Amino acid sequence: MFGGITVKSVVCSSVTIVLLLSVEVMFAPRAQEHAAEVTNNSAAAAAKLLARNCYSCHNNVDKKGGLNLQTYATLMKGGPHGAPLVPGDSDKSRMILMVEGFLEPRMPYGGFLFDEDIQTLRDWIDAGAPAWTGDLARMKMENLPDIQPRIPVKPEIASLAFHPSERLLAAGTYKEVRLIDLDNGKTRVRLSEHAESVRAVAFSADGSLLAAAGGMPTRYGEVKIWSTKDWTLLHTLEGHNDCIYSIAFSPSGKLLATSSYDHLVKLWDVETGEEVRTFTGHSDAVFSVAFDPEGKRLVSASADRTVKIWDISTGEQLFRAFSESAAELYTLAFHPSGQLVAAAGVDKMIRIWRLSEEGGQLVRSTFAHGSPIIRLVFTPDGHTLISSGEDQLVKFWEVETLQEKHVEHQSDWVLALAVSPSGKVLALGRYDGSLSFYEMESN
């Protein structure tokens, strides 16, 4: 152990695995950003308050008194008396005069605000009435976090992806994606504004785009597409009626597939952000989706226990589903050859099917973990399959035989597994928020 870097070396029959680096992802408040956060918090607090107390009469459909509070822009447009507030001067703001009863009728119409709520509005206006983003309707439903958002001390690492350049890793956590520099384990960029836990991240094959997905449970799925050049947000895709659990770029980078708890798989045009197609047929949550290496087919694994193969151009399901699994499937992986698909989940088995033009056939299966299996990933050379389980083990399997080659014990569940494009580095992200890098050497 030196300078926060743990190095561990493991040699087994055909893989050498060295723990390169363990990073404790820190979520301590950032002092230099304090001022900005206070401002944002005042806007968030005001928006939440307006959503609770005022929105029902001042929205897109019902504009009582000619005032619409649906978005910050419509609020500032105001009613017949103009903007309802004067940024920086709460004393002169009509909204304040009305909630305090100095101007009739008192707002909220037929009710009143507590003093501390009025103070919240005043603080926001006196801070210059900074804009909030989004729509009040949504804020109301989401029940925005309190003024000091309570972020879990150590949010889980729910997803990981390597940039094709090998030197950068994207880690999806609670409401943000961290771009971690592999030369020193430090966070280079933090991409925020994500709705909730970022459950899936993926880079396009040319490395120019990063897609990060999640959404609000029981409400909607969300994907943000970022430019890796300057980390600007290019699109926010909203679709699905529940969280997105898995995403995949097509090999050309033109299409993005998403799978959701809402039983659906969707395909999106990356350039325009438009939805292209919906794949219906699963009867439960779809936890994993992948493109074949040619980009012609999609494969999805679902809690309905099946793996389905889809034709991308028609949206049709090809062949019969692979239905050997005895319980929910959580994860699948496409072998680099495009000929094998591995899937696993609650029944603790890893199964591998061989794909052909006519269909698929189960070729190998093994009882792999003592508890449900969370993730599977193939190494780029196609020789090794790596699995993580709720038994807190990570296992390495010979693909040819599905023989166990090596086991690594973990401090917690490994929710995210990613192998670098060269196959040399394995990154593990855990439920306890820790992240480790292992060096792998095949021989």
Ligand code: HEC
């Ligand atoms: C139950 C319905 C209702 C609720 C809730 C409500 N309002 Fe109103 N609001 C009205 C009506 C009705 C008018 C028009 C009053 C009039 O014309 O005399 C109005 C008018 C206004 C106006 C004047 C617009 C203008 O320029 O003439 C403002 C500002 C306003 N409301 C702010 C608020 C705020 C802030 C809240 C929440 C704290 C709120 N309202 C909650 C019904 C409501």
